[in-house]
Amino acid sequence: MATTFADQLRSLPDEALGALIQLRPDLVVPVPADISALAVRAQSRNSVARCLDGLDEFALTILDAARLSRAADTALTSVDAILELAGTAPAEDVRVAIDRLRVRFLLHGPPEALQVVGAVDEVTSPYPAGLGRPADYLDARAAALCADRAKLRRTVLAAPPGARAVLDRLAAGPPVGALNRPALGPESMAEPIRWLVEQHVLVPISEAGRAPRPDGELVELPREVGMLLRRETGPLGVLRPLPPVPGAPSRDPRSADSAGAGQTMEAVRATEAILETLAAEPAPVLRTGGLGVRDLKRLAKVAGTDEAGTALLVETAYAAGLLGETDAGPNQELFLPTGAYDLWRATGIAHRWGALARAWLAMTRQPGLVGRRDERDRPINALAPDAERAGAPQARREALNALAELDTGAAPATDDLLALLSWQAPRRARGREAAHRDAYAGAALLGITGLGALTSYARLLLNDSGPDETDPLGVHPEDAHADAVRALDQLLPAPVDHMLVQADLTVIVPGPPEPDLATELDVLTEQESASVFRVTPASVRRALDIGYQATDLHELFRRRSRTPVPQTLTYLIDDAARRHGGLRSGSAGSYLRSDDEALLAEVLADKRVGTLDLRRIAPTVLVSPRPVTRLLGALREAGYAPVAEDAGGTTVLSRPKVRRAPSRSPRIAEASTPVLTGPRLAGVVEQLRRGDIATRAARRAPVTVRAAHGQAIPGLTAVQQHTQAMAVLQQAVRDKARVWVGYVDSHGATLSRLVRPVSLSAGYLRAEDERGESLHTFALHRITAAVTEE
Structure with a gap:
């Protein structure tokens, strides 16, 4: 089978072989030595399971149909047999699904003799399409009943109501149940099950590795009975060739963008408030790692968000490199903003959001787990190791891509999106429902979605075009998020350089402040909300402490305020300045x-x-x-x-000391498999072809060379002596003839190569490899044999 499979791969044109590698990139990580090694890898359990994870519900059902329609003697099936089983589905859709399976080499061979890759049975359910094993495999009496179709129908029709309920339950799949267990119903269902066993409609079986019990602890529904009970829906059950369409309300794209842009401003503001709070009062790192519950509640109060939202922002800031740990003494660490936070804060809102969104998409953390309990019934804290999930980045991408595939402005319910994800990749979506829900909640909090719809700038964020084919080495990488940042920047209100001072000493900033204005507001005011600040005696004294004079403050407010400066503010500044330094x-x-x-x-x-x-x-x-x-x-x-003042009587100007944690790189998950296109893909295919040619050429090496490598050779063959090999090489140098050289490489592997010797001196042989158009150097003590080409 393996040779046949390899021959089929070898006969593919370069375009088809490249398409297989693109669909299954794990096959070339690392690049195999030849086509035979590629074939072995394509039939391995891990590679087949990874390929199945990317198939939709309909393709997996058609694969089950191929497994069910295999002949018992040849284990082969055909396109016609699959079409017959999937009779309720359109034939064109079934053929498309079969082609998808064949191009991935999960099915291979001619259409009239298709073969399922053996590892499929190992990594999938032993019950294809939820149907049990054939009756002749389970029990002879059940096989006799199923062979008489009329008697089987009469027996099923005569089943009591309780027994018929059990049959319907097992017919829907899986076909195995246990007596007195919830899988089949309450304890009162035991009597109907015994009736079915006595009628040989159900067959008692045993669990794997355990001897069967006399009363039959487990029962299985034979395949023939299951297919009879599915006569209305078809042998494969309900088939859905097309994905379910969520009943989503439509939002105006401009309204969704406006709502999302507003949420991005709020997310940036809340993140900044959290980091400023930690800068003023650092939070200790727990002994088990992570942020304490009390500190999380304190930060939630400051940020104005709930604890779940605060945990997400804290995790995102940590993943973006804005938050870190620093030593505060023996066996004590503190959470503090890093030096990167100061640079982040100096950029515009759109760039700040871009850094957070990039970190959230790529971080291997699942903030939705914070507050829940682990398997040992201990609470999971923010930034604790227990919230680490390697599959979190992929789950976020899946969730957002499902939303991006819908019409612009579609805002479906989360349950509808989960149903769509379950159809698109059932194997991968199983067990990821919580991660997908967390992804949608995080997208709403960060402004990636607005009013439940994906925003236009978020679509640009997800639109990763992959590597540039004109730059196969990746020397000039492009920022995949630059377009999204620019699009968001156009939606956000323009930064303002002015403020509105009210009579009650509140200051209103009608928009995001420019960096210079933001710095001045931090010194002169106390922030009350996103756009409202207040001037207090303490804030004026703080400004005077760092070097402002009363005249400077009057001029600043006069220059920045678009409203007349109230007299109360003038009196406050003058009074504070008069008392200051007394x-x-x-x-x-x-x-x-x-x-x-x-x-x-x-x-x-x-x-x-x-x-x-x-x-x-x-x-x-x-x-x-x-x-x-x-x-x-x-x-x-x-x-x-x-x-x-100092020793000379000069006033000492001071700012509050800013503590920062050491800067570090953002935590970004790297792609597990490469994206191969253009020259890179062509290079991999060419490498496989060259390796295959070299392997087949090595198999044609002379008997003496193969014997020197320890291969089993029929008949009596003398192993060439080293002096004889040197003589052959010396003569080949003089005659410029090609020879087969057997040698041991630096890894201890025995290899053979057809070369043309150029020189033999200083303990080395230098020879040309005409096939590879390269010059090779062989250490003489590693050469095991040399035979002139016939």
């Missing part, structure tokens, strides 16, 4: 001095700063044993406005 501190541990002796007396008598242990050393100087930072903090908490 007290000055230094280290004595620390000291406090002021030209206002009454103010120092007030501080000295203030019980709120009694822990500072202040004492007067001069009419205008107080000292404390506490550090300057503690002195400044306590005085500010008490309502004073001191500033620090």
Whole structure:
């Protein structure tokens, strides 16, 4: 069988062989040595299972039909036999499905003698199309009953209602059930099952590896009975050649884009709020890894999202390299923003969203598992190892591609999309329902979908055209997300460089602020929502601390505000500036001095700063044993406005110290198999052809060379001595003749090659390989035989 299979692959034209490699790229990872090795790999369990995972429900059903229609003596089937089994489906659709199976070499051979690849039976259900094994294989009495079609119909029609319910259940598949188990019904169903066993309609069987019990613990419905019960739907059951069409409401594409763009702004804002909170108050890393539940709730409150949404944003920021761990002491680590966060924050909203969307699509994490319990009944925390899922990127791609294949603006329900995914790839979708639901929830939170429909910029995000055929080496890679970022940037409101100051000291920014304005707002105001900020005495003092003067603040608000600056803000700035620097501190541990002796007396008598242990050393100087930072903090908490100064009396300007975790590369999953097109694909096919020619040529090597390699040779054959081989090579150099050279390579493998010797010196043979148009060098001590070409 393997030789026949290899011969069929070998007879394919280059285009057909390239099509097989494109459909099954795992066959060339790594590239096999020749066509025979490719054939062995194409029939292996892993490769066949991977190929089946990509087939839709109808193609898998037609493959089951091929398995069912095989002749018992030859194990062959035909296109006509498959068409007969799939009689309820259009013949054209069935032929298309058969062609899909043949081009993947799951079926091979001529149409009248098709053969199913052996590994298919090993990696699929032993019950094709949900039908049991033939009756003559299970039991002789059941075979006799099934051979009499009229008696079989009478027996089925005479079955009591309970027994008929069991038959219908087993006929739908799988055809095996157990007595007194939920698969067949409650305990009251045991009597009808016994009736069916007594009538030989059901056959008692045993579980694999266990001896059969006297009462028959398991029962199986013979194939002939199952096909009789399916007389209305057909032997293969209900066939669906076309995918189910979700009943999706249609959204206006512009409305969907607008809603999605608004959600992208909210996702970027929430992510920034989370990272700023962690910068101000880092969260500890749990001993088991991950973020604690209390910290997640704290971040959810700051971001204004629920805990599930916060976990998704935290995981995405970590995957994008914006969040990381840093050492904070012995056996203690903290979650902190990385240095990449500062660069990310300096870009536009569209670019920030692009980084998050790219990381979310590629990260091998499933944030939807956060909050659930693992197999040991322990909660799964955000950023914990338990949320790692290697198949998460593929599940997201599958979910979004299913939505992208629908009409523009379609917004189907999640259950309808899951049904579509289940038809497109039943084997792959089985067990991934939760991952697909998480993918749709994450897409909505990140603005990839708007109003339930896929946005136009998200379609560009998913439109990966693959490698550039004009650049087979990938020297000039293109940013696959650049078009999506540009499209989103056009939908977002233009960045603004102004603000609207209200009389209640609130500041409204009518759009995303420019980077310079955003930096100024961070210093001058406290953020209350996405576009509302508030000026407070503390924010004004913070601005004065980093070097702003009162005149600078007045000018800034006058220049940035499109509304008149309210008088309350002017008074607030002037009052804060007048009080700012009225007290000055230094280290004595620390000291406090002021030209206002009454103010120092007030501080000295203030019980709120009694822990500072202040004492007067001069009419205008107080000292404390506490550090300057503690002195400044306590005085500010008490309502004073001191500033620090150096030893020369110059004011020390300071910004809050920013802590960052070490920068690291984003976590992006690499593709498991390459995408081969154009020159790359042609190169792989050419390599396979060359290897096949070399292998067949090696099989034609002379008997002496093959004997030197230890191959079994019929008859008596003397192994050539090394001196004889050297003499043959020396004569070949003089005559410029071609010789067969047997040698041992650096890996210990015995090989043979037909070459034309050029020189023999310094312990090496240099020879031309005319077939490969290359020059080879052989170490003489590795040469085992040499025979002149006949």
